Amino acid sequence: MTSSSFDLVLLQETKLHNITPFKLASFLPASLANFVHLDAVGTSGGILTAWNNNLLRLKNSVIKDRSVSVQFECCSSNLTFWATNVYGPNAEIDRDSFFQEIIDLQPTISGPWIIAGDFNSVRSADDRNTGRVTVTETQRFNEWLHDLQVQELPLLDRNFTWSNMQSTPILTRIDRVFFNAEWNAALPNSRLHTLPRSTSDHFPLNVDASTQIPKSGLF
Structure with missing residues (x-):
């Protein structure tokens, strides 16, 4: 499964700066020509949200230190929703500022909302195969x-x-998707599953939100 199968793609840790349409075309299909990007800091980070403009219309976007939020309208259903693409910090000392960034974003949001990406954090000991948290x-x-x-x-x-x-791997659950009550009301049958992994150390995720929203992938 590749990004060519999707109409909305959320990428984290792009490690890229000043993405141009020409650069985007070198690693995403032509259908995903519309995008919002947060540049990497040095060789770390970088967040990209790209979509098929024939199926999704951009209504608004907010770029912060560790997140890219985009409001879309679906061309086929006129459903409007927000997608916040995040790349959380590795250092525990930086997590409070990351969490506050999303809290501060909340008053901007109206309607269905998902927050998705690499949070670099776990919710319980079950999220690490070592159990150490x-x-x-x-x-x-x-x-x-x-x-x-x-x-x-x-x-x-x-x-x-x-x-x-590694041969004796450390495994974690750091890639996640969260949704608000409005998303649940509009898209109650949403499902999340992994896709085949190629060279990445992360398993890509697929959000199936029924036919109301085009196919969405997190990589």
Whole structure:
């Protein structure tokens, strides 16, 4: 499965700067020619949201330090929704500012909303095959979700989404999708599953939100 199968793609850790349409065409299909990008810092980070303009219309966008939020209208159904694409910090000391960034975004949001991407954090010991977590990490993450009043879209086919690719691997669940009450009301049958992994150390995720929203992938 490749990005050519999708009409909305959310990429994290692009490690790219100043993306042009020509550059975008070198790694995404021509149908995904419309995009919003947060540049990498040095060789770290970078967030890209790209979509098929024949199926989705851009209504609004907000770019922050660790997130790209885009409001779309579906051409076929006139359904309007927000998609926030995130790449969370690795360092625990930076997580509070990341969580606050999304909290501060909330007043801007109206209607269905998903928050998706690489959070670089876990919710419980079950999210690491080693079982090693800190109470601070898991508690702050879960408190933040409670404050946002969002639910997690369950991953149906896999316990972990990232591997360090070693012979005795460390496995974690750091790639996630969350949704608000309006999303659940509009798209109650949304499903999340993984796609085949190629060279990445992450398993790509696919959000199936029924025929109302074009195919969406997180890579």
